[in-house]
Amino acid sequence: DDQEVAVGNLKLMKQYGITVPEEAPRTVHARQHTGASVIWVARDKELAGAIIVADTVRDDAPATIAALHTLGIRIAMLTxxxxEAAQTIGGILGVDHIYSELLPADKSRVVNELKTAGYKVLMVGDGINDAPALATADLGLAVGSGTDVALETADVALMSPEIYGVVRALSLSTKTLGKIRQNLFWSLIYNIIMIPLAAFGIVSPILAGAAMAMSSVSVVSNSLLLKTTKLPVTPAS
Known part of the structure; x- marks a missing residue:
C-alpha cells in the first residue's frame, strides 16, 4: 500500500525521526529487566507499537558456566x-563480562580485542551472526543445533544441542593431550635405551626390533584407553 514501515530498536526510531512517547520507554524498561528485548514498529513515521521478544536461558547453561569457572575460565557474553536484557540474562548466568547490542562484525571485533589483550579465546555460537566471531577466535565451537554457516565456520562442532557439551569437549581435549605426552615419553624411552644397546651389540637386533614393535603397541593401547574415559555428566537441573 506504498506505506513505509520501520522495524528496529529505539536508535532506529530516532534515526528516522519517529517520536516515541515518554511513557512507552518506561513501560518497556520494566519488561527489559525481565530479560526481554524490544522491537519498535512504525508506519509512515508514526509509532505503531512494540514487539517484546524474550530469550529463555538454556537449562544446562548455569551448570556450564559454573563448571567453566571451576576450570579457571573467564566467561564473556556477546549478544x-x-x-538491559543482556544485563539481566548475564546476571542470572553469572558471566564475567557482558557485551550487548552487537552486530556480527562487532562480535568479531570484540574477539580480536580480547586476543590482542593476551587472552586465548574460545568462541561458542550457534547462529549466522556468530560466524565471523567463530572464525576470528583461537578456537570456534558450534553447538549441534546451530545453523549450517556456524557449523561450517567453527573448528569444532558438537553433535548434541546441549551447551554442557563444551565442558565435555574441553575435558576430552585435555585428556587427549595428556595421552599424547605419555606416548611421546614412552616412545623416547624405548629409543633412548634400545638404540644404543643395539648399536653396541649388547642387545641383538631381533630383540631391539621386537622392543620397537612393543613401543608401537604400547602407544596404540594407551591411546585406546581414551575410549574408557568418563566425561563430565550434565548436572540435573
Whole structure:
C-alpha cells in the first residue's frame, strides 16, 4: 500500500525521526529487566507499537558456566540483545563480562580485542551472526543445533544441542593431550635405551626390533584407553 514501515530498536526510531512517547520507554524498561528485548514498529513515521521478544536461558547453561569457572575460565557474553536484557540474562548466568547490542562484525571485533589483550579465546555460537566471531577466535565451537554457516565456520562442532557439551569437549581435549605426552615419553624411552644397546651389540637386533614393535603397541593401547574415559555428566537441573 506504498506505506513505509520501520522495524528496529529505539536508535532506529530516532534515526528516522519517529517520536516515541515518554511513557512507552518506561513501560518497556520494566519488561527489559525481565530479560526481554524490544522491537519498535512504525508506519509512515508514526509509532505503531512494540514487539517484546524474550530469550529463555538454556537449562544446562548455569551448570556450564559454573563448571567453566571451576576450570579457571573467564566467561564473556556477546549478544545483539539490548543492554538491559543482556544485563539481566548475564546476571542470572553469572558471566564475567557482558557485551550487548552487537552486530556480527562487532562480535568479531570484540574477539580480536580480547586476543590482542593476551587472552586465548574460545568462541561458542550457534547462529549466522556468530560466524565471523567463530572464525576470528583461537578456537570456534558450534553447538549441534546451530545453523549450517556456524557449523561450517567453527573448528569444532558438537553433535548434541546441549551447551554442557563444551565442558565435555574441553575435558576430552585435555585428556587427549595428556595421552599424547605419555606416548611421546614412552616412545623416547624405548629409543633412548634400545638404540644404543643395539648399536653396541649388547642387545641383538631381533630383540631391539621386537622392543620397537612393543613401543608401537604400547602407544596404540594407551591411546585406546581414551575410549574408557568418563566425561563430565550434565548436572540435573
Amino acid at each position: 545483539g540483545d539490548q543492554h
